[in-house]
Amino acid sequence: MTLTITLAGRAWASEGTATQEDSATVAETHAATEAAHGEAATFPPFDPAYFASQLLWLAITFGLFYWFMSRVAIPRIAGILEVRRDRISGDLDDAQRMRDEADAAHAAYEHELAAARARASSIAQESGDRARAQAEAERRKVEAGLAARLQEAEARIDAIRKKALAEVDAIASDTTAAIVKELVGATATKAEIAKAVGAAAKRDEAR
């Protein structure tokens, strides 16, 4: 304790009050202070007289304080924070769930839209195909009819031409006979006329 006493004494002296060593001999002005304190001028924080009392009351107050903190105050604050954390995470979960639902609805909408679009385009395609097929069939029918009539007409033209050609020979023979009779005054036989006409026709063809 000598260490603390000298330490305390020095502190005392530096503050201009009596040291413990001096206290007996020093001026009366300090006597009143000393008397008021009722004891030797030990630096109070190092005065062992009150150590036991301070330790006891520290143990009591800090012990009770610790008990109160751990049993009442801390659980209360922890409870409040817990509730808030739960609430916030619950709200976040709700928000997440709602967003998932919205996403799902959006996806379903997109899916529906795509399906409808596909159906629409397939219907358009189908009806287009059908119309085209119909038009094609129509065209074929008309073409077939036209071809048949063309063939018929050609056949008729052919027949007419054949008939006309056949008649040309007869006309040529008659004309030849008439010309010969007029020019020569004699009648040629049918065979001769036919022979001459045939030769003339051959000559024409050769030219």
Added chain:
Amino acid sequence: MANDPIHQFHINRLVPLDFNGVDLSFTNSSLFMVIAATGVSAFLVWATSGRGLVPSRVQSVAEMSYEFISGMLRDAAGSEGMKFFPFVFSLFMFILMANLVGMFPYFFTVTSHLVVTAALALLVFVIVLVVGLMRNGLHFFRLFVPSGIPIILMPLVVAIEVISFLTRPVSHSVRLFANMLAGHITIKVFAGFIVSLGAFGAVGAAGAVLPLLMTIALTALEFLVAFLQAYVFAMLTCIYINDALHPGGH
């Protein structure tokens, strides 16, 4: 007496108690311990009485102090350290309140007495020692053997580590005690200058403005120190608890 900067540290018996010659009186020191403890308790109960989902101002102060200490402890000692949360929280709040209450003029500062801070520091020291030995057994002494040290230096390093471990309660307690003591003495000395100068008439009164400004500045500083020392005490406690839980890993 008004000018005596030491007077504020005197202990006075309020309710004398004597137990087999040992003085266990209820003193002004005891009174302010009770005030600090009940003050924090009452504040926390009052602040949390609303149990608001959206905290009021006082409730957010209570929550902030809770999260401040729990964050500090978790950072220092990991989630295992949270077992000691009530202890660290109590230490911090008790010291903070004792420091702050001591800032009132004529009030007693509990933490300006070495025996109080030493008791708290030794409590931490003993808890660290007991928990460290119970959890880790002899592995706790790995605390004194840092890894990656050449074998030749080992005895020296271990000796230094052991000494630094054993002096922890000293530095832990003296830091808080000395800060509170020195701060309060300094304020009181400068405040005493105001009165002394004021006695020298008009010139003295005009000159007394300087120590007055100094006193104001020191009072502000002391509020900071009151918080800071409570924080430092709690922070060191967290670090020491980490040593008890994880002696190998630094």
